[in-house]
Amino acid sequence: MNVNQQPHMASPYGQPQPGYQGYPQPGYGGGHVPSGYPAQYAPYNGPGSAYQQGPPQGMRGPPTSGAPPVSGAQSYSQFGQGETQNGPPPMGAPPQRPPVSQTYTPGAVNLSGPQPPFSQQFGAPPVSMQQMTNQMASMQVGSTAPSPAGPGYAPPSVSQAAMSAPYTPAAPPSFPPTSAAPSQPPPTEAVARPPPQSYYGAPPPAQQPFPNAVPPFSSTGPTQPQAPPPVSPQSFPQAPPVSQPPFSTAQVPPGPTQSYGGPPLASQGPPMVQANHVPPTQPGMPPGPISASMSGPPPQPGMQGYPPQQNGAFGQVRGPQPGYTGPYPGQPNYGAPPAAPAPAPPATKRLDPDSVPSPIQVIEDDKANKGSEPFTTGVRGQAPPLVTTKFQVKDQGNASPRYIRCTAYNMPCNSDMAKQSQVPLAAVIKPLAPLPPDETPPYLVDHGESGPIRCNRCKAYMCPYMQFIEGGRRFQCGFCSCVTEVPPHYFQHLDHTGKRVDCYDRPELSMGSYEFMATVDYCKNNKIPQPPAFIFLIDVSYNAVKNGMVGIVCQELKTLLDYLPRENPDVESNIRVGFVTYNKVLHFYNVKASLAQPQMMVVSDVADMFVPLLDGFLVNVSESRVVIESLLDQIPEMFADTRETETVFGPVIQAGLEALKAADCAGKLFVFHSSLPIAEAPGKLKNREDKKLVGTDKEKSLFQPQVSFYNTLAKECVVQGCCVDLFLFPNQYVDVATLGVVPTSTGGSIYKYTYFQASSDQERFLNDLRRDVQKPMGFDAVMRVRTSTGIRATDFFGSFYMSNTTDVELAGLDCDKTVTVEFRHDDKLSEETGALMQCAVLYTSCSGQRRLRIHNMAVNCCSQLADLYRNCETDTVINFFAKYAYRSVLSSPIKNVRDSLVNQCAQILACYRKNCASPSSAGQVTKCMKLLPVYLNCVLKSDVLQPGADISLDDRAYLRQLVSTMDVSESHVFFYPRLLPLQKLDVESISVPVAVRDSEERLSRGGVYLLENGLNIFLWVGVNAQQELLQNIFGTPAFGQIDPNMTSLPALDNPFSKRLREIIESVRAQRSRYMKLMVVKQEDKLELIFKHFLVEDKSNNGGASYVDFLCHMHKEIRQLLS
Ligand SMILES: [Zn+2]
DSSP states (O other): OOOOOOOOSSGGGOOOOTTOOSOOOSOTTOOOOOSSOSSOSGGGOSOSSSOOOSSOSSOOOSOOSSSOOHHHHSOOGGGTTTTSSSSSSOOOSOOOOOOTTOOOOSTTSOSSTTSOSTTGGGOSOOGGGHHHHHHGGGGOTTOSOOOOOOTTOOOOSSOOOOOSSOOOOOOOOOOOOGGGSOOSOOSOOSSOOOOOOSTTSOOOGGGOSSOSSOOOOOTTSSSOOOSOSSSSSTTOTTOSSOSOOTTSOSOOOOSOOSOOOOSOOGGGSSOOOOTTOOOOSSTTSOOSHHHHHHTSSOSGGGSTTOOTTSOTTSOTTOOOOTTOOSOSTTOTTTTSOOSSOOSSOGGGOOOOGGGSOOHHHHHHHHHHHHSSSOEETTSTTOOOOOTTSOOOEEOSSSOOTTTEEESBSEEESSHHHHHHHOOOOEEEEOTTOOOOTTSOOOEEEOOGGGOOOBOTTTOOBSOTTOEEEGGGTEEEOTTTOOEEEOOGGGOOOBOTTSOBTTGGGOHHHHOSEEEEEOOGGGSGGGOOOOOOEEEEEEEOSHHHHHTTHHHHHHHHHHHHGGGOOOSSTTSOOOOEEEEEEESSSEEEEEOOTTOSSOEEEEEOOTTSOOOSOSTTTSEETTTTHHHHHHHHHHHHHHTTTOOOOOOOOHHHHHHHHHHHHHHTOOEEEEEEEOSOOOSSSTTOOOOOOOGGGTTSTTGGGGGSOSSSHHHHHHHHHHHHTEEEEEEEOOSSOOOHHHHTHHHHHTTOOEEEOTTOOHHHHHHHHHHHHHHHHHSOEEEEEEEEEEEOTTEEEEEEESSOBOSSSSOEEEEEEETTOOEEEEEEESSOOOTTTOEEEEEEEEEEOTTSOEEEEEEEEEEEEESSHHHHHHTBOHHHHHHHHHHHHHHHTTTSOHHHHHHHHHHHHHHHHHHHHHHHOSTTTTTTHHHHHTTHHHHHHHHHTSTTTSOOTTOOHHHHHHHHHHHTTOOHHHHHHHHSOEEEEGGGOOTTOSSOOOOOOSSGGGOOTTOEEEEEOSSEEEEEEOTTOOHHHHHHHHSOSOGGGOOTTOSSOOOOSSHHHHHHHHHHHHHHHHSSSOOEEEEEETTSTTHHHHHTTOTTSOOTTSOOOHHHHHHHHHHHHHHHHO
């Protein structure tokens, strides 16, 4: 497993900053930086309003004296000395256009060297689905020809001529072979650890996540059938004589259906609801008139336009798709009105699961339709392929969907339309997203000392949306229409179409994404930044030592420190490192190169944290290697016999922060922590875990921090550019909601290894740690999203801090983090010009360069609702809704949050039905929105919004924070896991089997399935799995001999075993966190955990099945329409 990652951001240009020596700055220990940015970021700090009047701070006159020759100092050769590029004009030679293809080769972008090419999973179009593809051909999105871009912006005719000399990529350092990993399991095992059992880390057996005994069904329903459902196989599709079908629409026939079932598994029994969980009266759905009236027979018959076999709420008018005939296995009526009555016995009056819109089919259709050709971004308003489709992107003027995905690529022209449709207008932005090896990372543009060219008024950066006029002497801003003089050094003639003749030689005139070198004006306090630092702070209290964490971390760091981020792989990283250990007190280490042995300095007064040593704390790894290694060898020994169980936490972060302040640099803290910080110190916490609050109006308090200390601390961290990553190793409640405040406010990450055991969790932890340390990131970042007149960014979601309404401040921003931005109208938009957005992220690179990364995106605007619906992306809408809901739980009762989600979606669909269901528009729209109900239901029944008895408060807080930074691909698989039937694996092919829907009835007893959701991988083994299959995978033909505790598959010498392990590795490589493998045998008790992820089924915490939820949505919609 290789976790290498090279800073993909322009690797080659990294030029070490000159003049870094120790701690030059005088201000050590100086006064605290006042909160907020005292005009440090000139360009960003304008008045809160979008438009800065007056002399632009960013537009300095000619390079005057003062400014150090920032950019000049480092010849950024990526554009080949003066070869053409954007430097100040040494434009002697005619712009040469280097070979277009200049491959940005090496793993620079590739997060892991050997990892198989970017998601081959989603590779080749499903062979077996050929038929389907044709049939669905008429259902593409965006079939209306997108209008050409506005003035000044047109798809470059020449395909993105690569401008510039080749990116000289260099081979990424490869991470040491895993063998280098600490093999010696640290002295653990002292405590008999409970076997991890749960998906997020494992509750102790004591808390039995899924008790076998069926607990009394909560208050919700009429008395529950304790008895297992009609035994036998039947019953699955929808369960047992259920009590209360969530929406009662479907009177479920307990009767036999055809699925498999087996002995009464607990899941088939009544849903288990924890005793103290007070569920809403109608689990899953708000009670109310609607539901009340629903208890009758299902609505379908009467609903015109909603025949039961239809695609959910939409498309009722849709004519039969030409040539579409029962394409998808098992989905006879997909996409068309039922040609014939469904097989389901009329008596049941429930939707046939095969007749409702299938995520799998939509995913496969998209692969077939859009996976073969590169997606070019030159056409405004074109929805990209789905995140599940593998495709190549060519930047022709708009940001790649890997950087920005929108909920709608055709925005309503005015707010009335927006309000009517209720479709959220948002963009999910991943500014430093890694790219696959065959795509070119953003070029770095250096305008020299004068810095980037910007609009005088709104400060938007030069981009393809600026229109040059008056022979090229001025340009008109596409965002605010203001006209700005072109500086003499940037002047260029226009061609007969009004385009600058150097258009395709300049990334900022022809591409959607690029970077600018920032000048000193863009630096905090107008000072070139120091290279950042990494500080490792290791809990050495009893639990942390006993579970092996301390030993593992120290051992790993010895090698990992050689792989710190760097821009030029041939040069050592500029990042300095420092080490602290702590329990109730803190130990700082002097690891200065000149020392023979490291020196420890203890700070026991944690009330007023300070750093006891200046010189020798932050060091260069190669210079101090011997001392550092000695320290890392000694730490586990020093604390091996500790009896100290108490820890502090606030002072730990303060210590790191103070050290960064002392060094006058930004940086990242890696905190390895094990317990609730109850020792007397600032930020001390108490155990407030109280599950009784779940389901009450006070539930929201569980997600809020218990003290305000950390909010204040987070603010200070942001000011300093101190990003905090937190690795938790808890054995009990640690209050993630509170401990997570600083990480989630500073762009950091939280990792959680509950009941950590070296033997089974080390691999996951080490892979996460390696990736986390090496991943490309920017420091001390601030992001601003500008928009064209008519809309503006009004709300932001993610891990960051905001001290005003426009600037998103990120102490750190790594390649995995997204920021979601919601837009609202403040005026009318025009169909002609569309709507523009520009995301600018100012950050310090790992070598200490100050840069601006720019992403531009133009979308269409429409006056017809049908156009809006046709160009929506459901996966992004769901990402937005999830983040919105997960944030809302901080302030509103969860029931209200759920209700409003359902409401808004019902309105979206009702509006579609009412306004767009005309024969002319039918057919296409459905593709975009028909999956809204199934995905929405997954969000509603997720652990944050509808917790089961097994889920801890910490896990909920953890997931809540995790989702807030997910990109669309991650949120998609998180809410709708991928389930692969391995018995269909073709070892000869590089493709993976077509996934099946997340429902138990799709599982065959004779099969073996792989399920992944970005956090976990399960291998489910059917009781009747073929012996050959088992032999190939496990090396035994006997089901009974499979060890359910294995966390990795045996490396057997047969093609199936090899291919399967490859698939698992490549699935892992696609995700930002390492997924531990769990083997689940059918009918084993662990199966209950697995079933939690079969999200189309009714869940045992009361979550509705997809079919039931769809019925409920129909009612809601009908209600709205009547
Ligand atoms: Zn402007």
